[in-house]
Amino acid sequence: MTSLRTDRVVRRLADKVVVDGVTLTLTPGETVGLLGPNGSGKSTLLRLLAGVLAPTAGVVTLDGRPLPEVGRRATARRVATVEQHAHTQTELTVRDVVALGRIPHRRAWTPPTAADAEAVTAALARTGLTDRAAQSWHTLSGGERQRTQIARALAQEPRELLLDEPTNHLDIQHQLDLLALVASLPVTTVIALHDLNLAAMYCDRLLVLRAGRAVAEGTPAEVLKPALIEQVYGVHAEVTDDPGHPVIRFLRPAGPAGRC
């Protein structure tokens, strides 16, 4: 069994090449970190992987079949996404939002089954939201909203999980908890991240984008070298080896040394 794969995908948006010939093959069960500066094409690549955007050239496959052939509903049963800025317009409780994850599994006009309810309850528990189930979405903090969207994706019981900067808005404990949870799930995960140290700690493999192109791919230790960090982010860094993963320390640019 394979998983998602992009084969030399290109995507143009408003006459600009935003993703430029990226090939990425996911191995079932692995956690792949998508790195790169703002505007480097991470979100766009995630949308291509989810089938929400069609490539301008190249192909995205799921188990070897192009996504248009797999179909939207079948893709939605397999692939869950958590976008950067998820909104809900209507008055929904946390449990209602999480239950939206069951839609791809339900037949039209049929009430939720016991299996649907169980998946929702389990997803709430896994994300620490059981006590918030009855709370209105609108009253949640940014971090609680983020966790609710993760719970919705887990309720979908996906085999592939695509996360766009899911640690935004989370305090450090919830960042670590979330990434530990994601890394422990028996699903194939692609996760766009800005924090290189968190990527080093929780990802099996990294793909680094710059101006839409893949410029490095490999394990965190292979990829996160000072020269690469300087080339991609324009930042000086020291990298030391902690058992199991590299640790990055950013060096101040020359100039007045300010402190918070």
Ligand SMILES: Nc1ncnc2c1ncn2[C@@H]1O[C@H](COP(=O)(O)OP(=O)(O)OP(=O)(O)O)[C@@H](O)[C@H]1O
């Ligand atoms: N609908 C659109 N029309 C025109 N340009 C777009 C559109 N969507 C994205 N872009 C551009 O494509 C480029 C890549 O955007 P994308 O959101 O994929 O980057 P990103 O790496 O996820 O960035 P960030 O880290 O800031 O979230 C950016 O320059 C962005 O302005």
